[in-house]
Amino acid sequence: MPTDLENFVNQDGRDEAVRQVRRQIDEKGVTYIYYQFVSVTGRIMGKGVPAEHWERMTEKGFQLVYGSTANLFIDRKGDYIGYGPDAWELVGLPDVETFQILPWDPQTARVFCTLFRGREEEQDPGAYLTSDCRGNLARIHAEFERETGMHLRVGTEPEMMWLKLNPDGTPSVEGKTKPFCYHIDQFAELQPLIHRVLEYCKAMGLDMIQGDHEDAPGQLELNWQFDRAEQTADRLTTYRQICKQVGREMGAFPCFMPKPFMGVSANSCHHNISLWQGDTNMFLPDTDNPRMPGKIGLSALGGILEHLDALVCVTAPTVNSYRRLWDTGFWAPVYANWGFQNRTTTVRVSAPGRFEYKATDSSVNPYLSFAALIQAMGDGIARNIDPGPPENRNSYEVSTGQATHKIPMNLGDALAALERDQVVRSALPGEMYTIFEHYKRDEWERFCATVTEWDINEYLDILP
Numbered sequence: 001m002p003t004d005l006e007n008f009v010n011q012d013g014r015d016e017a018v019r020q021v022r023r024q025i026d027e028k029g030v031t032y033i034y035y036q037f038v039s040v041t042g043r044i045m046g047k048g049v050p051a052e053h054w055e056r057m058t059e060k061g062f063q064l065v066y067g068s069t070a071n072l073f074i075d076r077k078g079d080y081i082g083y084g085p086d087a088w089e090l091v092g093l094p095d096v097e098t099f100q101i102l103p104w105d106p107q108t109a110r111v112f113c114t115l116f117r118g119r120e121e122e123q124d125p126g127a128y129l130t131s132d133c134r135g136n137l138a139r140i141h142a143e144f145e146r147e148t149g150m151h152l153r154v155g156t157e158p159e160m161m162w163l164k165l166n167p168d169g170t171p172s173v174e175g176k177t178k179p180f181c182y183h184i185d186q187f188a189e190l191q192p193l194i195h196r197v198l199e200y201c202k203a204m205g206l207d208m209i210q211g212d213h214e215d216a217p218g219q220l221e222l223n224w225q226f227d228r229a230e231q232t233a234d235r236l237t238t239y240r241q242i243c244k245q246v247g248r249e250m251g252a253f254p255c256f257m258p259k260p261f262m263g264v265s266a267n268s269c270h271h272n273i274s275l276w277q278g279d280t281n282m283f284l285p286d287t288d289n290p291r292m293p294g295k296i297g298l299s300a301l302g303g304i305l306e307h308l309d310a311l312v313c314v315t316a317p318t319v320n321s322y323r324r325l326w327d328t329g330f331w332a333p334v335y336a337n338w339g340f341q342n343r344t345t346t347v348r349v350s351a352p353g354r355f356e357y358k359a360t361d362s363s364v365n366p367y368l369s370f371a372a373l374i375q376a377m378g379d380g381i382a383r384n385i386d387p388g389p390p391e392n393r394n395s396y397e398v399s400t401g402q403a404t405h406k407i408p409m410n411l412g413d414a415l416a417a418l419e420r421d422q423v424v425r426s427a428l429p430g431e432m433y434t435i436f437e438h439y440k441r442d443e444w445e446r447f448c449a450t451v452t453e454w455d456i457n458e459y460l461d462i463l464p
């Protein structure tokens, strides 16, 4: 039996795609290539290799310790994950069609890679590496498509803040002016940055469609055309890489932390989702009510609400994510509810055939969140789960007793919900759950064990 790795290398048409990239390398004078993958927290990891080795790399790939999928993390008790004595080597092989030249450094290109267990491992050599979030999404999505005939398309709303730098190069959180959402004058202040970001996005295949200043200092949202889940996840990763580069070039700091400032809006990353059969949107209404999603849409919605507690762990994955939920009044969700054009609900039917999932922020790993949404919606459709009636009230004025269900309001509760939910956990197969759980549990415990300025202010003079 050929291994997953061997099948990958021998895919139909891959040789020709490899030759086409070689032609680009030679014509454009590319000398160096980044072989990239994405870690559990959404960081871009990988190796750089001179371009003359392109052909060899497409067959042999690069080798790396597998703990790199967990940012080479050591937990607070000093335990290694993924690179202790029992760790194994991963092999990364390029997805040749993702090869792109970096517009800011045309001698350098990047290509995304799929990860495998090393060829010499005792157990499952050459099998897909289950801690590869990018590979997992592709496989989970393909399985969903095989079973249901449908695929997920997503458009994201990646909010982030451009911060000025202090003279010593650290990001400044001072000198904020009062922000106004959708204010063109403040948007214009960022225009030099925006031009540069758009130029790079266009060169890297992002079809940029609109943008605006949001309601926090320097808070920008730039959108590109929605697409299949895998493409959108790769583009969001590319967008983040572009922002980082533009920040370096223009002396600003692109801040993707969900809630850096109290009392102003946070950085969300709403997911606009729809399921398609071929080119037919399956969320479109199928009754006389033009606002009501069709049968598939409603049960997909039912699945999301049923699994929301566990989903939140994946889509709001940091301690800081929950500051966004607590500091209410800035359009962040609090209850497991949905509504038509109701910006205070967790899922908003924002247009016929489209749901805006809002329990997610700028720290999200899109490969994990899209896979988790696929599994939750798949369960909703399989079990025909009823999402209940739409919420028309302002969620912030509804008391817990009157509402359906409050979503987890801290990472610890969200982790407990994920542990119980086999459907959402199936989006983090094998090692992926082990790594995610270990990493996030450690993050939560480190937070709980930290004595902060708030503790001192509140309790130092507590008695007598």
Ligand SMILES: NC(=O)CC[C@H](N)C(=O)O
Pocket (backbone or CB within 6 Å): 159, 214, 265, 266, 267, 268, 324, 330, 331, 332, 333
């Ligand atoms: N325009 C918007 O939708 C704002 C969203 C808001 N920033 C949030 O954190 O949810």
